[in-house]
Amino acid sequence: MQNASDLIFATDVQGLLVSLSKGGERILGYKTWELVGREFSELAARRSDLLDAMEEAIVRGSASRLDIPLKAKDGRLVWCNISIVVLTNRSGQRVGAVGICQDMSQWKEFQAKLRNVERFAEMGRLAGGIAHEINNPLAVIQEIVGWARTLLRDEKGLPESFRSEMEKALLDILEQTRRGRTITHQLLGFVRDVPPCWERVDLGDVARKAIGFLGHEIRREGVSVEVVGPEGRVESISDPRLLEQVMVNLLSNALDAIEEKGVGGGRIVVEIVRREGAWEIRVSDTGTGIDEAHREHIFELLYTTKSPGKGTGLGLPISKRIVEQLGGEMGFETEVGRGTTFWFRIPDRPTQWGD
DSSP: OTTOSSEEEEEETTSBEEEEOHHHHHHHOOOHHHHTTSBGGGGBSSHHHHHHHHHHHHHHSEEEEEEEEEEOTTSOEEEEEEEEEEEEOTTSOEEEEEEEEEEOHHHHHHHHHHHHHHHHHHHHHHHHHHHHHHHHHHHHHHHHHHHHHHHHHHOOSOOHHHHHHHHHHHHHHHHHHHHHHHHHHHHHHHHHOOOOOOEEEEHHHHHHHHHHHTHHHHHHHTOEEEEEOOSSOOEEEEOHHHHHHHHHHHHHHHHHHHHHHTSSOOEEEEEEEEETTEEEEEEEEOSOOOOHHHHTTTTSTTOOOSOTTTOOSOHHHHHHHHHHHTTOEEEEEEETTTEEEEEEEEESSOGGGOO
């Protein structure tokens, strides 16, 4: 019993623990002497589940229960399948019970991941239809904007300031519809592995465009945004639309973190630096930071720390996938209460570009 990897326990006739296997110590984090003399049912997250199983064992001689959560010493829940057998002496008197608990925590985690995979598969099936439904009205808007710009150019007698303002507004609408089509393209690319479109890009220009997309939110939150980098053109061979999407996502997350902190104001710094023969873009905020419990999951698909209706769990996984498609890597640094820096590093030119 002591060498078993499962949690094996024995109780007296009153349900008080008298022994615990080494496997039980490993699974729960307790030493046997810490639990001896306590009711084993106290370790159950729902004590009634374990008491019901013990009552059934007394009546029938044995009982089994699936997916019973036990409380480990460090506060985490350990999901176990539990079998309990009543012990009797030669006279048939009940003298105690023995239970075997199989740790099913890894299986529970695997089930949760399978559910996420199923959700992702469903998203993949829907992606084509969603893109079609979104792209159709965007195409109509683009056509209307083109028609409106033609009317504006042909209209005589308009004040130049009004004409200039309207032209800028129409160009902004056109740019946002293009961005919307780019996003649907990226959603399809995530499930269909669409290759990037390589061209020469100015990383500083990409950063400034991404900031411009979120101008309204930045002004609303009263956040200051600064771009720091080399003077002049910062050139790389990459896909500007994909880079813009990564930047917009990181900036949006930074704004959410600052808003969540709830102290007003805040600061975001976009830094472009040369590192290890590549360009590194760093987006730093003065927000809440990321709790340690969330850090290892932050790039998992559909995992989000945001409140319901605010986060989808797609932004960071898609951004990481995009950066890897561009031949780079992504990571982050964080400190709770002080803020987070997400960074991604891309080469000057992809291997596909050639010499």
